[in-house]
Amino acid sequence: MVSLHASPVDESTARGLLTEYFQSREIGFAHQGITYTPVFPDAEAFTPPRGVFVVVRDDSGDAVGCGGIRLIADGPHGRRYEIKHLFLRPETRGRGWGRLLMADLESRARDLGARELVLDTHHSLEAAAALYAATGFTGIERYNDNPNATRWYGKVVAGTQTG
Numbered sequence: 001m002v003s004l005h006a007s008p009v010d011e012s013t014a015r016g017l018l019t020e021y022f023q024s025r026e027i028g029f030a031h032q033g034i035t036y037t038p039v040f041p042d043a044e045a046f047t048p049p050r051g052v053f054v055v056v057r058d059d060s061g062d063a064v065g066c067g068g069i070r071l072i073a074d075g076p077h078g079r080r081y082e083i084k085h086l087f088l089r090p091e092t093r094g095r096g097w098g099r100l101l102m103a104d105l106e107s108r109a110r111d112l113g114a115r116e117l118v119l120d121t122h123h124s125l126e127a128a129a130a131l132y133a134a135t136g137f138t139g140i141e142r143y144n145d146n147p148n149a150t151r152w153y154g155k156v157v158a159g160t161q162t163g
């Protein structure tokens with residue numbers, strides 16, 4: 001059974017997975033004639049209560065994926081966390097682990113007081129877009145200036161703030 005564990009984003013396993021993720025994006029973008037700009041995340045942004053980073057491990061205990069949430073400026077529904085660096089190694093895809101990772105990140109965001117989750121992606125990442133739709137995300141207005149993004153998604157995860 002797959003397991004998900006919080007990890008410092010700058011820990012060697014997490015950093016290795018992020019390196020794989022960035023390399024896969026660079027290759028994918030290069031085939032489209034687009035320059036991809038990787039930015040390793042700031043560890044503080046993925047440390048509670050500002051955020052959390054999660055490493056996915058397979059049945060053998062091997063690290064096979066990652067993802068994180070980080071606090072950003074409040075949105076129209078209140079406290080807002082952004083999902084970042086969602087990655088599963090290609091050989092693990094199609095097993096439902098992406099949904100498990102998304103559910104885990106959403107749960108952790110709720111525990112940190114999130115009212116809304118948002119994320120950005122590139123239009124060429126169709127499997128990712130399908131995962132986001134299957135987990136309740138819908139298209140929203142652009143909320144950041146990420147040069148790698150062409151689509152933005154959001155999901156209300158708690159009642160809207162009042163007063």
